[in-house]
Amino acid sequence: MSERTLSYSGGAISFILETRTAENSAAYLLGELQSMKERNPHLKILDVGTGPGTISVGFARNIPDGHVTATDLNPDVLKRAQEIASASGVGNIEFQTADIHKLPFPDETFDITHCHQVLTHIKNPWDAIREMLRVTKPGGIVAARESDIETQTVWPDSPGIVKSHQWVKAMMAHNGGSPTAGRQLLSWALKAGAERDQITHSFGTLWYSTDEEAHNWTRATVSQIYHGRAREGVEFITEQDFDEMAKAWEEWSDKDGGSLAMLQGQILIRK
């Protein structure tokens, strides 16, 4: 194992999450947000599963006369989100712990209810969409963007990277999530009770290809491999496999012409 691997910190995953912005992760929503803001500058936005909060802060910056409520199940990550919001100087945002399955808000509270990479991790995502619709005002929007991890495409490929992909997908499935969330998102919205003509559906991509992005992704992935070493439900992965996977990612990030991409499902539901 190289020195570089040993020096990876657990903060690497958080670092990747913190590169998310409203612009790079919620572009499919921003046009609609802009139109709604022109009609009503005092928009109320709920961002469910905010993580380190960088997307929520972007929303807050977009609606200086409005207000963002950002929630997460994990109170620890909200401390980091609060730091990031304070450092960015954005004041119209508040954070609170909440479960997407039972949001602590009355019916019809928000103009926009948003989540990003949340539904992919839960067992009955249509119930969560129904709950998001409940707290949204009539005429408001529920917005979601979810990865389709199954489509993750890495070039050049190698057996260690293929194994790493299988490990991630198996862990997600074991934890009740879905590695094919992106392609299923539209059907989940219908199952939540939305009509087809209320839904604007699209696909986007998440991708990396510059040296810096590839190195950051590798740091986060190798960190996840070594700090997680999660094998519950994925017993087909051995301790040796972890070493092979980490080595494969490092080799990948050092190669010219490398890239990584995956499809993202995107929906806007007009309530």
Place this chain on the structure above:
Amino acid sequence: MSERTLSYSGGAISFILETRTAENSAAYLLGELQSMKERNPHLKILDVGTGPGTISVGFARNIPDGHVTATDLNPDVLKRAQEIASASGVGNIEFQTADIHKLPFPDETFDITHCHQVLTHIKNPWDAIREMLRVTKPGGIVAARESDIETQTVWPDSPGIVKSHQWVKAMMAHNGGSPTAGRQLLSWALKAGAERDQITHSFGTLWYSTDEEAHNWTRATVSQIYHGRAREGVEFITEQDFDEMAKAWEEWSDKDGGSLAMLQGQILIRK
């Protein structure tokens, strides 16, 4: 087999190709084209492998004081392209038969040399990129967008659709093409001699989800299945499989919440 299947015409594939526009298929290039046009309104664009020409006509419309040369290996499809160009009233475009491996133009002729879904079908795509670079002026752009058919994602899935996907990929590979062109495009550009810092690399998506789009895709795919019935190099597909594949697509296009998406690799090379 349903009546609908029997009425599908061979024109369905052409119909799908004709839905391509400069906006939906070359958006990654249009910003750069606009900047170049502001510096020089008399841009010369070469579009290699134009097919029915709809993207080329879009380029011509974008540069009213410039000129587009659109080529294809197949003279028959160029007749259709000429019809479409004439019907659209665009005059600054000409069509000619040409092979991407040996373009009939002197060095440094064009400001922009473009192709769309061409490199994915040929054996040594880096040689074609090198040829495109040859005919491009210094300071000009070579642009390419290529599908990554391997990532084609269909929801809901079925055994017939999986088989259809295997058939298409195997046919492509048998004919010397690459079902993973999208992810390899950057590495091909490097192999053609471009430096990494000359290349702007990105990924886009091709996707369908409205009823009309799903029906059009199904018409084209079923038409390909029945009119092609190509089995050379894909002997694992039986006559019965063709029926199963066609039936699976029809069932898919009749379902609510269906969608289809795949990644697209995109490069701009600054010469």
